[in-house]
Amino acid sequence: MNKSLSALIMLSLSAIMAAAQEGRATWIWYPGDFEVWLSNQMQNKRTERGAFFPPFWRQDGHYVLIDFHKEFDLVAGEEVELYAEGQYNVKLNGKLLEGYPKKIHVPAGRHKLNLKVHAQDRVPAIYVKGRTIVSDSTWLVTYEDKEWIDETGKASDQSGTMWLNAASWHFDQPSTPPSSFRLATEPHPAQTIERADGNGLLVDFGRETFGFARLHGVSGTGRISLYYGESKEEALATGTCETLDRITVDNVTDKDTVLELSKAFRFIWIEPEGGVQIDSVSMLYEYLPTVQRGSFRSSDTLLNRIWDVAKYTMELTTREFFIDGIKRDRWIWSGDAYQSYLMNYYLNFDLPSVKRTMLALRGKDPVTSHINTIMDYSFYWFISIFDYYQYTGDKQFVSLIYPKMQQLMDFCLDRRNNDGFMEGLPGDWVFIDWAEGLSKQGAVSFEQLLFCRSLEAMQLCAGIIGDGPGAERYGQLAAEMKEKVFTTYWDMDRNAFLHSLVDGELVDHVTRYANMFAIFFGYLDELQKQSVKNGVLLNENVPAITTPYMRFYELEALCTLGEHKYVLEEIRDYWGGMLRLGATSFWEEYDPGKQGVAHYSMYGRPFGKSLCHSWGASPIYLLGRYFLGVKPVKPGYAEYQVEPSLGDLEWMEGTVPTPNGDIRLYIDRKQIRIQAEGGSGKLILHSRTKPEAQGLTVTPLGGDRYELEIPVGSIHQVSYR
Template sequence: MKYFYVFALCLVFGLKPDLVQAQKASWIWYPGDFDIWMSNKMQNRRTERGSFLPPFWKMDSHYVLVDFHKEFDLDKAEEVKLYVEGQYNVKIDGQALTGYPKTISIPAGHHKLSLKVYAQDRVPSILVKGTKVVSDDTWLATFEDKEWIDASGKVSDKSGTIFVSAGSWNMTDPLMPPSKFQLPVVPAFAVNKTKQDKGLISDFGKETFGFIKLHGLKGKGKLNIYYGESKEEALSKDHCETLDLLELDISGVKDSVMALSKAFRYVNCQPEGNVSLDSVSMLYEYAPVTEKGSFACSDPQINKIYDVAKYTFHLNTREFFIDGIKRDRWVWSGDAYQSYLMNYYSFFDSPTVKRTLLAQRGKDPVTAHINTIMDYSFYWFLGINDYYQFTGDKKFIVDVYPRMKALMDYVLGRRNKDGLLEWMPGDWIFIDWADGLSKDGAVSFEQLLFCRSLESMALCADMAGDKDGAANYGQLATELKAKIFKLYWNENKHALVHSRIDGKATDNVTRYANMFGIFFNYFNPAQKLEVKQHVLLNDKVNKITTPYMRFYELEALCAMGEQDYVLKEMKDYWGGMLNLGATSFWEEYNPAKKGTEHLAMYARPFGKSLCHAWGASPIYLLGKYYLGVKPLSPGYETYEIEPALGGLQWMEGKVPVPGGEIAVYCSKKEIKVKSASGKGLLKFKSNSKPSVKGGVIVAKGNGSYELSVEKGKDYTVKYSI
């Protein structure tokens, strides 16, 4: 059975075994370790007024000793080059080679190549480059637990029956090992500079991120650099969130690049002594992702909202999906979950999703919730479920399943006597930033996320071959869902109440559980209408002021067919930020605030992030609920297109899918669609009998129609609304 993996490839691709070639050589490591190491490095770059500010949750580390191996059948001898991060030994067929060889000779025949690598300060990793002998994700890796495992922790028996993979990530340059990875940069320049006191203020025109470059720097003394997402922040020497204070003694003239990246629009440089400088530019740092999704429409303000949302999202897409580029620059699970959804309608960049999920989860044993937040553990489960639905990548689900199981075991061990979850020592119940929001008792919102997470576990357990687990998680989800409606649904309130305290339901109604219950499809049709009227469209229920939860509130309304209402809300809410001069979307926006009140948060005058990933949700809403594109089965094998103009005259856009894109145009008289993937179903309503060439429109009653969409074909539907 040791050739099982090779023969499986042959069956899939119809090749003869001796024609199966390994892919291009890449750096490999113990699965998940590079993701953890890099996230530690990135998240510990945060500073606050010049002070190092690390995360406040447990940070795991990589394994410092890793053994890699693979067996090869060679028609002829090969010269193989070895590139290694760390100290290492090399064995061919179990025989150790002397020293640290850079090139080895492997004779013709069947051979096993092994490298054991130690590194404390970086991730043990290798790149092996021969003709057939190359390193890729078909190699095996172990951290010397005497079991060969893949990214998921799946155990291989000693006969090699199960072939499993090491970790890798498209790093193929031997001279650029994982420890030297960095995002690319390009020069960028201020659009305006003004004198201020003894120095100058440089305005880069919009929110940006990167490394400041100081030109023509000279003299002895100090240079104080104050950064600001707003001009007010850059001018506030005592309260700006980020700064650099430099001691200089330069006899000549030089240019200098700051070592740490910052978020800013304005840079205020103030010299002391005889220090001077000519100007300030920057090296703009960015993630090299490809923009695949698009949206345009008849409303210029919505177009502007979409463009600024894209820019906001790209700024917060870095090595991982982070929350904000000024604060916190950390990998928060709740923020990342929304970024995953936006990603599926913009970049469709699967590697960044997987890296973020692996980095968040870390290592076993599980001793706390992700980011210490209960709801953030649940968003992690939901993120994996959604990843599968959008990409169809079953391999990742199988690989990550044991890590899912370990985290769910931790969650299940923290239930109260009623089988519900509530605060326990070490937990943070977040939900949202909202004044007066109770976190006491067993909060209904947490139970809904818990139930959806159990459903996700059942799905993934089945894919991973854990049939008993699938049945158990499915049963737990069914029981919990019934319990939620028994304990929290209030007939008089027409809604789920917010919490249970000391075993008794409160009569407080909030939006959170109720809006999630709609797009989780937990309510029956009558309950959905009750929740819509008595909660979502009820101004007496406390309003939501963060883009974070507005995301879900507007999604729930879209799921109920309220696109007209939501379009107006988008124009008021995100348009309100634009009207105040926003060049990226904020962490929080309350139209009742005035002036510099908009810049304050956390009892700090400039504490608010003015570029926050969760502010970019129109990307997702416009793609899924206006263009109307969503998968019905994993990886868009089947999908639905249900355009909703929502008051627009016309709209057009592209939604990325595995293998291409789905293009949609919709006006009041015409719908055009073309898809590069799967089998689609176009759903629409028309006041008159519609027509199409090359397809068959099926009437469904009450003015509703459907058209089957085949891969690669263009369809133009004539209709009227």
Template sequence: MFFKPFMLLCVFAALRFTAAAQTWIWYPGDYEIWLSNQMQNRRTERGTFYPVFWKADSHYPLVDFHREFNLAQPETVAICAEGRYNVKLDGKAFPGTPQAIEVPAGKHKINIKVFNQATPPAVFVKGITIRSDSSWQVTFEDKEWIDETGKASDLSATIFKHAGNWNFNDPAAMPSAYRLPVAPVAATSAEKTAGGLLVDFGKETFGFVKLHGVKGKGTVSLYYGESREEALDTAASETFDRITIDQLNASDTINPHSKALRYVNIVADGNVQLDHASLLYEYAPLEDKGSFRCSDGAINKIYDVARYTLHLSTREFFIDGIKRDRWIWSGDAYQSYLMNYYLMNDNETVKRTIYALRGKDPVTSHINTIMDYTFYWFMGVYDYYLYSGDKDFLVQNYDRMKTLMDFVWNRRNKNGLLEGLPGDWVFIDWASGLSKKGEISFEQLLFARGLETMALCADLADRKQDAAQYKAAAAALKQKLFSIYWSNEAKALVHSRVNGQPTENVTRYANMFAIFFGYFSEEQKKEVKASVLLNKNVPEITTPYMRFYELEALCALGEQNYVLQEMKNYWGGMLKLGATSFWEEYDPSKKGAAHYAMYGRKYGKSLCHAWGASPLYLLGKYYLGVKPTAPGYAQYEVKPVLGGLKWMEGKVPTPAGNIELYCSEKEIKITSPAGTGKLIIASKIKPVCKEGEVVSKGNNVYELTMEKNKEYRILYKAI
């Protein structure tokens, strides 16, 4: 309504601004939730609007921003806002809606209060010292009532948060106007078909199709295909757009909707003619910080396609895949976070995605309605802290973590376990015949991990009592789940308990998670490796989603050689079928276009799915072997494992910069800009290093403590 005029004001105001130490700010999570609504409601299925089926939340339409400043000199402060606003200095309002105020020297409190129903209230403030940034405090209820004498309340007990922000450092770059950038891309080939023009962009991509030299009157239909088959099958392609054309003279037309495609089949009716088509490639402008190269060309190719897959699936948020949902799914996003830490290491996309997934109170369902996805969300918050060291985000989110865990806690059955209640989607994985009945071991395992995570976070948020309660609850649940599900006959956790009886069914899920959660004894780990992970009689996993964890578990057990072969077979298998990005599901036993089917639809499967990119994570964490052991890489571990490669080299991002590593069968070279690292080397002979002291830890394991910004060269012979 009234926010448009302010947009103009801000553009004018921009002329007066210079440097960019200030940024647009908002209520933390609000812009993120709003932006996710915009993105997630762009989905169409064959032209029909296809929104999410869970609750969509909104920003607070009325927000107060404030901060105290101490000015040595008086200063002029320029103000922009998205919404209707007022400005107060030391509790006294300025007349009207000032675009600039004069603030005298001394200690002052500035408040800006903004109403905006349609888009998130946001402000941009720039003086010399008074500038908007994340140190400002915000609330959706200031409770500043006055009594009959006009005296303001001083008992408001208002909860303030630190302002949210991103990178909108220009007053003209209004947060609500944000769009991903685009770049023009030419087609690699085009062929006339019976019905139209089939344009090939040579690989999976995403963007706005541009039609060149269009004229005539009629409709142009754009049938998108991740495969050639899909684009040509106009009756079954998952997505299409139609453009109405009515122009005498040839000109270019850009389709207003961005879509996933490799192929577009352009079918015109009426007398419409066109010259050719190109694409405005739409992308999130994130640079790679991490890298990986090795002696095996097939692995390098897998890494590159995984990299491209993750980039395509990283948009305003980490989404599932680019063709179909383009929604934010917690289980998918959790894997993207982990891959991101080894590639782009972009904190902002992680935080945005976490905010958007959580939404707001009250909690009315599991995240995405899925029980397992709720627990990945908790784990994602803590992991983010571990990789980034950003404690403030965790602390600001603690209350929403707690209310979500309250929701879970109140859904326990009489045995204190979780089973699917009406409204709970027990997902686990796409796998036919997978039982979701009764008390499933996998869900209890995630629940225990969720409680452990809450204990860690409560401690960090200085909620000591909560921390103690969560810790005790997690320990009790772990004990209970082992007493119920561990089978000495099967040498494994069984899948579920139904009507009080543990089933005999063994699946991989709980077993592989228990390995990298560190829940098994050494004895159990060995048993499970043989009885489950390397046992072909236990149903195989056919999604890259769960292969992520399966291979992680194997890596955690030191099976890098085996995993390398699995990667080459599984991801290499997709490449052999012509994949230019990795898929939502891959079953090597299928043939031809049958690979494209899913959900009972011929082209239902997504051929560019974030969870297909897990080699990024596996290669960084379990081959280069780099991981933080204290928040933000204040401490970290490097445990390189060649796993059959002759050499490998790569970079792993940390908040301080990249850890750089080269490793061959004889030599390791490493530098790191981060805290204190431990290089752990398995070697038959004692490694030699001039730059540091190599200490034996027994069993052919050696350790070198690394200082930052120093290059180490170690000569060794791997076992």
């Protein structure tokens, strides 16, 4: 990665400042509003062959009028600078100040400072900076202060207003309000530029990339068409490539032009018309500055390449939010984002991006549709919060988002059919996977499984925020649903879940979806697991999966079952297969049975497929969680477990980020070195004899399993056999 140092420094500073937040001013706003606003901005950047192509679900607006306040105890008076995004007023101890004050004096003593801000085109936000009076997340905000007065001027004494803590990110200067947010850019050269007959240029950037095409030394008058391609074939297919740009120039000489909208491409075919000349072409690479914390290396160079390309795929799709693919849709899809979160926990551990994405997906009330219109995508959203809490232990975010979970769950519960199952109603997209001939009819077992897990997520979150009745209710609903899933869909002869229940009749058809999720959800007993493994997962007669999206879960299930060697073979074969076809990032779909340009087609369009799709990056997660074997056992890695599995590898090493610092690990067939910066960890080993480790307590767990406590700090070495 070749990121600008300044961006990294900026982020590090921001992290340091978050730690030492008190006394440092930052722009603040109503929680969730920046995400709604920014996601509209981003999702409306999709174009299809030069046409604006916005989402087909509801886009929400931020609250346009926000009240911010905090009370301060001042030992001495101080000058306070005030900045706002929008039209605003200022109240000191309830008294309105005239005009739009930019600087006020607050005398010693106890004072309440209010700012009320209205903005339609951007998110109402403030930045307040005094010696001790500063805007930060300790301020309280609301979109309805309900501060009426009676005819004598007395204010209401019974408020029903919900005050939330203000939200903030890294906007720490008066001059960088939230509306000024832009991704970072840096200039990248083209790898090759071929000039063709008729003045055209074929530009190759060497690998999949994203940013603004830049034309150097443009001269003349006329039109320039740019046809973008993730493949050379696509760039040259001027009639069917997915994205294009056209600009006109009028009597210019040696002009430098940066295209307005960022695009995904490796190749650009550029056609100047009317005698326009172009000297050269480069690009501004556009990216979210992040700090890479996770790593993976092993004795297998193919696997290492796969990990690197997965990482680059993640880099490209981790942007304003975790998006699906960079060519299209450039949207936030809950199912795709769900996998990005999990990969991110083993790569950057970039929690602001996870939270931004979860908030943007959910948007505002009322709920009038499943997330992205997709039933399963609502469920992934619930489960993502369950996971988020496991990885981060962040109760504050759970309490912020719990009311939004309740609203979406109410929407789901209202849509159950007469059997109590989730079945697609008009307007509900039952997605499951891109797979030819896959039936979405009736009540699909896979959806009920996700629904059940979602109810468990509700139960957990209700417990976290202290909603006892809620926890009980959701717990009961989850238990009932789980039982009903087994009594309804589990086939005693096939020893597997059947695919669906249509008009009250079970369809005698087995698919992988419900079966593989049941494994890593922990819903199956040992016998059931083995029968699913052999009868479904390793059974070639059950329709194969052709998207990296569902391969993620298929391989996760097999890892859970201890099939690490098999999984490594599958990774090499499937992701390695894409690399053999020249992939520089991982694809939306890959069917090894296809040939040539057929690989690029999807949705009935020759280049419809996305060749850089977030869900293609799953090896990051699989290798981190199931090979390095690191996972939280208590929320936020307060307790964690490391149970490495080499599969067929000679050695591997890597880093797994946690909220308490990194866990670094090296393992070969005889030795393990481990170093943890925080948390209470246990290393679980399989060894024919008792492992030896200086200064570590080794506890036998029975059979060949041993447990070692991992102290915080220095590197520990373990010998085993």
